[in-house]
Amino acid sequence: MKIVRFEADNTINYGILAANEQIHVVKGDIFNNTFTETGEILPLNNVKLLSPCVPSKAVCIGLNYHDHAREMKLTLPEEPLIFLKPSSALNHPNGTVEYPAISKNLHYEGELAIVIKKEARKVPIETAENYVLGYTCANDVTARDIQMKDGQWTRGKSFDTFLPLGPCIETELDPHNVSIRLLLNGEVKQSSNTSNLIFKVAEMVSFVSQVMTLYPGDVILTGTPSGVGPMQVGDFVTVDIEGIGALNNTIVGEKER
Ligand code: MG
Numbered sequence: 001m002k003i004v005r006f007e008a009d010n011t012i013n014y015g016i017l018a019a020n021e022q023i024h025v026v027k028g029d030i031f032n033n034t035f036t037e038t039g040e041i042l043p044l045n046n047v048k049l050l051s052p053c054v055p056s057k058a059v060c061i062g063l064n065y066h067d068h069a070r071e072m073k074l075t076l077p078e079e080p081l082i083f084l085k086p087s088s089a090l091n092h093p094n095g096t097v098e099y100p101a102i103s104k105n106l107h108y109e110g111e112l113a114i115v116i117k118k119e120a121r122k123v124p125i126e127t128a129e130n131y132v133l134g135y136t137c138a139n140d141v142t143a144r145d146i147q148m149k150d151g152q153w154t155r156g157k158s159f160d161t162f163l164p165l166g167p168c169i170e171t172e173l174d175p176h177n178v179s180i181r182l183l184l185n186g187e188v189k190q191s192s193n194t195s196n197l198i199f200k201v202a203e204m205v206s207f208v209s210q211v212m213t214l215y216p217g218d219v220i221l222t223g224t225p226s227g228v229g230p231m232q233v234g235d236f237v238t239v240d241i242e243g244i245g246a247l248n249n250t251i252v253g254e255k256e257r
Helices: 068-070 123-130 144-150 201-209
Strands: 001-006 012-018 023-028 038-044 048-050 060-063 082-085 096-099 106-107 110-116 133-140 165-169 179-184 185-193 219-221 238-242 245-252
Touching: 038 068, 048 165, 096 123, 110 179, 110 201, 110 238, 123 133, 123 201, 133 238, 165 245, 201 219
Parallel strands: 060 219, 096 245
Antiparallel strands: 001 012, 001 048, 001 165, 012 023, 023 038, 060 082, 110 133, 110 219, 133 165, 179 185, 179 238, 238 245
16 A cells, blocks of 8 residues: 655645555544545645655664675674654655755765654564554765764754655565665666665664654665765656655755745
8 A cells, every 4th residue: 555645725635546646535544544535536646745754753774785885895784873864854755955055965865764653662673563654765865075074974964855755655565675776867876676685674673662762654764775976956866666656856956044
C-alpha cells in the first residue's frame, strides 16, 4: 500500500495511491491502522504532494553501504554512526532545495528512509520491525564544505529545505532487496541496491531506540551508496527507489525570508 499526504483545496489529507494514479482519500490515523476511505477519489495530477509524514526528528545513519565504504576506502563501522536533521529542514516532493549563500559545495545523498509506526524505546532487534510503518525516499542534502569545516555535522546537514521526503510511504516493501538510484538532470549518479546496507533495518531501529524514543512519523535515513557529488542552482535531482517511486526536487538560490 502506498500512503500519500497531500494538499487540495487548501486542505491537507492522507490518501492511498492506487495503481491508476488515483488517490483514495482517507480519514483517521494512518499510523495505528484505524483509517477508512471517505469515498472521495482525486487524480494525483490535481493535488500537491507533501512529505508523506511530518517527523519530530530525522535520525540519519552515517556510512552504511558496502560500496560507499569501498569508494571512500573506509573500514566498516562496528556500530551505526548517527546524527540528526531538524524538523525545520523538512521538504516535499517537487519542492525547491535552497543552495545556502555561505556554502560552495552542496551535495546530494540519495537514501532509503524508514518511517516509524509507533513509539519505540529500547526495542530489541527481534521485534524492531513491528515499529516500522513503511519506507520512503529521502535526499540527505549536505553542505559538504561546511560539514568538513565544522567537524560537527549539524550545520552542514540542517539548513532549511535539506530534508526532502516522498513521494509516498510504501508499507509492503522488502527494504533489503530494492534498487536505489539518484539522478541529476536525468543522469544516473548513484546506483546501488539496499542489499548492500551494512546495518539492516531492525538493527538501525533498535540501535537508535536505545538512545532516543522514536515517535510515529519519525524517520531514519539509512545512509547513502557510492557516487555522492555536487549540485548547482537549476539542477533537477531525483531519488528513485524500486517499489516506492521517484522523489523530485529542484535546486534554487537562497530565498529571502
Ligand atoms: Mg547521508
